[in-house]
Amino acid sequence: MQTESEETRIQEKPIDLTSIEEGSSLSSLSGGNRVLKKGPWTVPEDAILLNYVKKHGEGNWNAVQKHTGLSRCGKSCRLRWANHLRPNLKKGSFTPEEEQLIIELHAKMGNKWARMAALVSLQILSDITGFVDLDNDDIDDIIARHNLIVLTAPSSRLPRKFSNELYFFAKKSTNMGLVVQMPGRTDNEIKNYWNTRIKRRQRAGLPLYPSNICYPVSEENQQYKNSSEYMLSDKQPNDHFQGSNFEIPDTVLNNFNATHGSLYSASSFSDVNVNSLLSQSFEPQSSTIGNSTLSYMKHSEKLYPTIPSSISDGLSTFAYMVVEPRGKQLTSILGYPCDPDPRKKNLQHCGGAIPGSRALLNGVFSAPGPILGTSDLELPSFQCTETEDSCWPPCSSTLEATDVLGNSPSETISLQSDCVSPRQSGLLEALVHEAQTISNTKKEPSIINNVDAYDLESESVNETKLESQSNPSISSLSRSAGVFSSSTSLISCGSVDECPHSNIFSNSNNMMATKIFSSHKVQERGTSFSVDFSRPGSLLGSVWLEYDSCRVREYSVLNDSFATLLGQDLCSNFKPVPVGTPSLTQGVGLDAYLWNKMPHACQMP
DNA sequence: AACACGTACAACCGCACTCAG
DNA sequence: GCTGAGTGCGGTTGTACGTGT
Numbered sequence: 001m002q003t004e005s006e007e008t009r010i011q012e013k014p015i016d017l018t019s020i021e022e023g024s025s026l027s028s029l030s031g032g033n034r035v036l037k038k039g040p041w042t043v044p045e046d047a048i049l050l051n052y053v054k055k056h057g058e059g060n061w062n063a064v065q066k067h068t069g070l071s072r073c074g075k076s077c078r079l080r081w082a083n084h085l086r087p088n089l090k091k092g093s094f095t096p097e098e099e100q101l102i103i104e105l106h107a108k109m110g111n112k113w114a115r116m117a118a119l120v121s122l123q124i125l126s127d128i129t130g131f132v133d134l135d136n137d138d139i140d141d142i143i144a145r146h147n148l149i150v151l152t153a154p155s156s157r158l159p160r161k162f163s164n165e166l167y168f169f170a171k172k173s174t175n176m177g178l179v180v181q182m183p184g185r186t187d188n189e190i191k192n193y194w195n196t197r198i199k200r201r202q203r204a205g206l207p208l209y210p211s212n213i214c215y216p217v218s219e220e221n222q223q224y225k226n227s228s229e230y231m232l233s234d235k236q237p238n239d240h241f242q243g244s245n246f247e248i249p250d251t252v253l254n255n256f257n258a259t260h261g262s263l264y265s266a267s268s269f270s271d272v273n274v275n276s277l278l279s280q281s282f283e284p285q286s287s288t289i290g291n292s293t294l295s296y297m298k299h300s301e302k303l304y305p306t307i308p309s310s311i312s313d314g315l316s317t318f319a320y321m322v323v324e325p326r327g328k329q330l331t332s333i334l335g336y337p338c339d340p341d342p343r344k345k346n347l348q349h350c351g352g353a354i355p356g357s358r359a360l361l362n363g364v365f366s367a368p369g370p371i372l373g374t375s376d377l378e379l380p381s382f383q384c385t386e387t388e389d390s391c392w393p394p395c396s397s398t399l400e401a402t403d404v405l406g407n408s409p410s411e412t413i414s415l416q417s418d419c420v421s422p423r424q425s426g427l428l429e430a431l432v433h434e435a436q437t438i439s440n441t442k443k444e445p446s447i448i449n450n451v452d453a454y455d456l457e458s459e460s461v462n463e464t465k466l467e468s469q470s471n472p473s474i475s476s477l478s479r480s481a482g483v484f485s486s487s488t489s490l491i492s493c494g495s496v497d498e499c500p501h502s503n504i505f506s507n508s509n510n511m512m513a514t515k516i517f518s519s520h521k522v523q524e525r526g527t528s529f530s531v532d533f534s535r536p537g538s539l540l541g542s543v544w545l546e547y548d549s550c551r552v553r554e555y556s557v558l559n560d561s562f563a564t565l566l567g568q569d570l571c572s573n574f575k576p577v578p579v580g581t582p583s584l585t586q587g588v589g590l591d592a593y594l595w596n597k598m599p600h601a602c603q604m605p
Numbered sequence: 606a607a608c609a610c611g612t613a614c615a616a617c618c619g620c621a622c623t624c625a626g
Numbered sequence: 627g628c629t630g631a632g633t634g635c636g637g638t639t640g641t642a643c644g645t646g647t
Contacts, residue, residue, distance in 0.1 A: 078632095
């Protein structure tokens with residue numbers, strides 16, 4: 001927490017490293033006699049770190065000092081980023097619902113702050129979107145009973161670089177999918193909250209857990225310890241939760257089904273993406289990508305009445321991408337103040353780009369983001385709040401397409417695709433197909449990524465033209481391609497007819513092999529699905545696509561995250577769950593994998 | 606106004622884990 | 627298999643702020 005006086009003091013400092021180092025009254029020596037500053041971060045330091053992440057992405061924090069001269073150790077940089085600079089952090093007081101959830105989670109999990117943070121963030125997602133009303137139920141049970149496929153992992157098992165705020169949801173038998181990067185609470189927040197709460201309660205002589213938290217902590221924790229897969233364990237210790245009446249609002253789903261639409265949701269599609277845009281201004285804008293222009297809509301429900309208000313209400317925090325069915329517009333609904341300007345509607349067919357995404361294209365990309373020093377950002381943190389519509393608003397900046405590795409924009413990716421129709425197919429399925437397509441066509445050396453030709457009406461997975469650069473990662477992903485799908489359409493990642501070039505972005509340098517989850521159902525029907533999760537664009541990028549331009553570059557660290565999450569070895573480790581295999585998802589399709597039921601690679605040991 | 610105390614939060618520290626070489 | 631770098635997590639500490647006396 002930075003006080004006003006402190007902030008004033010900080011802002012008086014010039015933004016140069018000298019001042020930072022000179023101001024290191026609290027400093028220590030590290031290796032090489034490098035003086036490392038301790039204590040509160042200053043605005044210049046934040047700017048340096050932000051700029052670094054913008055250029056290089058997350059990770060390799062120790063390199064920050066080397067590359068920027070910032071007198072902070074890598075751990076400090078990571079912490080600062082994770083707890084304050086990272087976009088989509090929800091700050092402010094905990095809501096009663098959050099508090100209740102924390103209590104429950106702590107009763108079940110103990111001091112697993114990071115994991116609790118992820119789950120609390122999930123609740124936040126629920127609150128905002130209305131898509132998943134967790135209603136304090138056990139999340140695993142919810143996921144199972146509602147046929148959700150969830151790609152998430154307890155943060156402790158997440159591979160490196162994977163944002164533990166990143167979740168993927170897919171409602172089976174629908175065309176809906178959610179890819180969400182949680183506007184979450186940090187573990188530190190929850191930890192602090194809990195500690196203060198404990199102290200308060202202890203001081204007041206109150207029991208640690210309210211009476212409605214009836215399961216003993218020790219027992220739960222013991223079970224938790226015994227289960228390496230708590231989060232999505234087969235049998236949760238609190239099975240009494242299963243009696244809860246959780247329901248995903250079918251109306252939400254039906255609305256989309258009615259239009260054969262699909263929904264993506266993402267609050268932030270890339271930490272780095274957004275972060276990279278921090279220097280951008282806040283101004284509504286449209287984006288031009290190739291021949292396409294992206295538009296942002298402020299009031300999505302007006303333009304797209306099928307979007308439940310509960311969802312649209314959350315657009316200030318989340319970015320949603322609605323993928324309309326074939327013959328309809330592909331519309332991006334971004335979780336930022338969108339421009340209802342009808343003049344920009346003509347751009348909708350071109351799909352969308354996520355503000356802040358690094359999915360920068362050859363065209364002009366609208367990159368929303370606060371400008372340091374020009375926005376009313378809360379200092380020292382830049383995180384969004386639920387109600388901050390101004391968080392990551394569109395801006396009229398043009399970003400040079402530069403990937404996380406600093407590759408030049410000229411290193412573009414040529415994408416070609418036949419139009420995708422999400423009808424009768426889920427985005428995920430389309431993605432699965434995409435990966436397969438990649439696998440089948442990876443031999444084409446000149447282009448990195450493919451674009452799906454995914455005729456959902458016929459459920460054919462042909463007509464896809466993949467032009468993929470000869471890339472080891474592609475090969476890797478192809479080899480590791482597995483299946484992650486259900487018999488029904490899960491996610492429609494495709495574009496529409498008007499968008500013949502559904503492009504997925506990929507950073508060849510960061511591309512990782514695919515991890516694909518297989519449904520026995522899929523295998524039963526012999527469908528060879530494969531999802532290129534090394535190109536999270538398959539999950540995400542496909543909706544913030546460049547449609548007209550055939551050359552795209554993937555700058556999304558989110559993609560990296562997905563790729564990392566999905567890893568490189570899943571396929572090899574993956575063992576399809578046999579039909580009839582007992583599952584926690586009793587009565588639920590086995591393709592609704594929970595973590596402990598997912599392919600091994602999903603279960604980070 | 607000054608002080609003490611409690612609260613909230615940022616940041617640091619130590620340990621453990623992962624992964625590449 | 628070993629080692630070191632990088633990273634994540636939980637515990638702890640430091641500090642600013644609010645409030646009551």
